[in-house]
Amino acid sequence: MEIILDQEKHVVNIFKIQRFSLHDGPGIRTTVFFQGCPLRCGWCSNPEGQLKKTRIFYYESLCIHCGKCISVCPNKAIGPAFETIQARCVGCGECASVCYTGARQVSGTPMTVQDVVEICLADSMFYFHSGGGVTLSGGEPVMFSEFSCELLKELKAHNISTAFETCGYVDETDFIHLAKESDLVLFDLKTIDESASISMLGQDLKKPIQNLTSLFELKKRVRIRFAVIPGFNDTEEQVNEYATYLAPYSDKFEQVEILPFHRLGGGKYQALGMSYEYQDVVEYSDRELSEITGIFRDRGIKAVVMS
Ligand code: SF4
């Protein structure tokens, strides 16, 4: 039976809860990854977080071809080479439950607000002593604004500091609603190059620019995140344009966090039956990252490379 996720009932798919995270806001944090995103970035290191529905990873190297998964699949969604036939798979997880080698794994666990809060509370002591807290990430937590708002309120009720990360390509009302509940917003401003946004992300810049402008007006703690990606937003001209755009607002955000392209998520694409076009793309050298950082610093913007 297909798992139906009903936001009104406050159940969403969470694909990972990362404890002791040091890269998603200040201090020691727990990062909650929502499954579902409005974008389909080809370089994404968490491709399992793009679709809302439960996904099945198939790691061929772990498979001993016992055939148990095929025998239990109610939808004939596993092919002769044990690959998942995506159009038929409903994410029931039956196959993974009988695969004792771990070749088949489920991505996406339906969770309630209370389920998530319970896990987050386990590390309260670390948040308080480090100035940390909980960060909602994804995927895109604003797509689940009702759930996310309720979650942030619950965490605040336990005196836990909160943050969320967003790409900004989301509904403005939902975005403001969530931003008002959060102590910090990590805003992934992907580009300010309209043609790059349209050609690579399929959307213009209206939503992210409007949401960022609204966020600045709210006077919230903000950090800008700049995922620098070869062939998308990394020419000298593009980075200059990006930094020049942000410079007049430099008193409205704490820093620009530069997230260099990497290929660490590449193996997941194959396991999900997706194509990955960045397999042979070269990662940045320290010198190149230093030059990018310098472009921001030259404009009086604090910029740090997140490794
Ligand atoms: S149950 Fe696991 S190990 Fe057995 S055939 Fe299926 S994927 Fe391979």
Ligand code: SF4
């Ligand atoms: S999750 Fe596994 S068992 Fe369920 S439909 Fe998909 S392939 Fe079949």
